[in-house]
Amino acid sequence: MKRIKEYCGIIGIAGHPQAAEMAYLGLYALQHRGQEGAGIVSCENGRVYRHVGRGLVNDVFASPGTLKSLKGSMAIGHNRYSTTGTDKKENVQPLLVNTKSGFVGLGHNGNLVNSKKLRYKLQQNGAIFQTTTDSELILHLIAISQKHDIVDQIKDALTKISGAFSLVIQIEGRIIAARDPNGFRPLALGKLDQGYVVASETCAMDLIGAEYMRDVHPGELVIIDKNGFKSQYFTNAQKSTHCIFEFIYFSRPDSRIFGEYVDKTRRKLGRKLAEEHPADADIVISVPDSSNTAALGYANASGIPFEIGLIRNHYIGRTFIQPQQSIRNFNVKVKFNTVGGVLKNKRVVIVEDSIVRGTTLKMLTQQLRNAGAKEVHIRVSSPPIKFPCYYGMDFPTMEELIATGKSVKEIEKFLGVDSLGYLSIEGLVSSVPSEGRGYCTACFDGKYPVEVEKDFEKEQYE
Numbered sequence: 001m002k003r004i005k006e007y008c009g010i011i012g013i014a015g016h017p018q019a020a021e022m023a024y025l026g027l028y029a030l031q032h033r034g035q036e037g038a039g040i041v042s043c044e045n046g047r048v049y050r051h052v053g054r055g056l057v058n059d060v061f062a063s064p065g066t067l068k069s070l071k072g073s074m075a076i077g078h079n080r081y082s083t084t085g086t087d088k089k090e091n092v093q094p095l096l097v098n099t100k101s102g103f104v105g106l107g108h109n110g111n112l113v114n115s116k117k118l119r120y121k122l123q124q125n126g127a128i129f130q131t132t133t134d135s136e137l138i139l140h141l142i143a144i145s146q147k148h149d150i151v152d153q154i155k156d157a158l159t160k161i162s163g164a165f166s167l168v169i170q171i172e173g174r175i176i177a178a179r180d181p182n183g184f185r186p187l188a189l190g191k192l193d194q195g196y197v198v199a200s201e202t203c204a205m206d207l208i209g210a211e212y213m214r215d216v217h218p219g220e221l222v223i224i225d226k227n228g229f230k231s232q233y234f235t236n237a238q239k240s241t242h243c244i245f246e247f248i249y250f251s252r253p254d255s256r257i258f259g260e261y262v263d264k265t266r267r268k269l270g271r272k273l274a275e276e277h278p279a280d281a282d283i284v285i286s287v288p289d290s291s292n293t294a295a296l297g298y299a300n301a302s303g304i305p306f307e308i309g310l311i312r313n314h315y316i317g318r319t320f321i322q323p324q325q326s327i328r329n330f331n332v333k334v335k336f337n338t339v340g341g342v343l344k345n346k347r348v349v350i351v352e353d354s355i356v357r358g359t360t361l362k363m364l365t366q367q368l369r370n371a372g373a374k375e376v377h378i379r380v381s382s383p384p385i386k387f388p389c390y391y392g393m394d395f396p397t398m399e400e401l402i403a404t405g406k407s408v409k410e411i412e413k414f415l416g417v418d419s420l421g422y423l424s425i426e427g428l429v430s431s432v433p434s435e436g437r438g439y440c441t442a443c444f445d446g447k448y449p450v451e452v453e454k455d456f457e458k459e460q461y462e
């Protein structure tokens with residue numbers, strides 16, 4: 001029921017005797033970035049091994065022996081959430097193809113914004129697609145490149161795509177990590193015993209005991225083999241516009257992304273929010289878990305005590321059986337319950353990281369009032385979301401976004417709260433680390449840093 005779906009998580013392990021096991025553990029830590037499917041590709045002595053499946057990491061690798069069958073000291077892994085293509089097994093990554101330069105495995109996080117035209121052109125030239133993902137286009141572009149060396153073929157392919165892409169690519173004896181020139185999605189490089197690891201977030205490195213070294217830079221290719229790693233660039237046109245939403249909601253608070261700890265930044269957002277929108281209240285609570293850290297920041301800056309007023313049930317599967325007898329607001333109640341003793345007769349500030357449709361928050365507000373809250377004040381640690389994301393976040397359509405076409409006062413009324421305050425865009429930007437970095441804020445202000453292709457008539461996606 002969380003209002004925004006995460007997209008994908010990627011990991012690559014090179015130079016480790018249990019590469020597939022390490023990739024598996026890393027995928028566990030990155031599970032929040034995608035729950036529809038998972039997979040690992042490994043290689044040893046010119047042979048490649050692949051296992052992918054739909055569902056959570058735990059389910060995909062549940063059979064005894066599956067991990068052991070993924071041999072070799074190199075492996076790449078992927079957790080999928082379908083932002084392009086549908087939720088079917090063919091689309092689960094890493095993808096694996098046999099090209100003139102040998103086997104190429106690929107895991108992709110992000111969305112391409114010129115994929116429709118590229119797909120059409122490739123199809124006109126005879127390409128046959130196995131999946132409906134934009135990631136497969138990258139493999140086709142690598143396969144048809146006229147460059148002689150596989151690394152040059154990859155570089156050539158990356159100059160033809162635009163949008164958001166953090167990639168792990170496995171070729172014979174090497175793993176290549178690459179990031180789009182804007183660095184939309186995070187990708188970190190670390191040391192793991194005698195080898196190396198690249199991962200979407202550093203929480204994956206913490207789990208396997210790897211040490212964070214640095215981020216893969218926008219426009220960079222990090223090539224890792226048994227002798228170490230080399231850095232090359234596939235473009236000179238780097239312009240960092242990191243996705244600011246990674247700090248607001250997507251990444252785990254214990255991760256370090258874009259060179260900074262998410263927890264630290266999220267607390268700053270909460271403190272700034274308290275500065276911009278103070279409230280006369282008795283307690284601050286969060287919508288667990290993603291808003292916990294921002295709520296702590298708000299409480300800290302406002303001097304209002306932080307309390308646990310909502311308990312989240314962590315054991316809800318992706319689907320649950322609706323009771324036959326209708327229970328009001330069942331979908332929300334099954335996920336969150338109120339703590340009556342904390343809320344009764346209290347003026348409550350509830351901190352939320354973002355509002356998309358507003359329906360969940362409206363139901364939660366009613367639950368807080370039913371539990372005896374005297375007043376409910378909502379504070380949001382991001383600005384109103386008014387525009388779609390083309391770079392890999394799955395927001396609903398503009399018509400479904402509550403802030404498109406409604407004023408803050410109208411949203412306040414819709415939610416049935418005593419007051420509502422959103423963090424300003426200026427407040428947001430001033431709270432994230434800025435030195436040498438820029439950010440995408442397009443879902444708030446409509447200023448898209450990379451041009452998005454117009455609808456292409458001959459497009460043949462599902």
Ligand code: SF4
Pocket residue numbers: 184242243244245246388389390391392393440441442443444
């Ligand atoms: S539009 Fe929003 S969610 Fe999408 S990349 Fe930009 S900041 Fe992130």
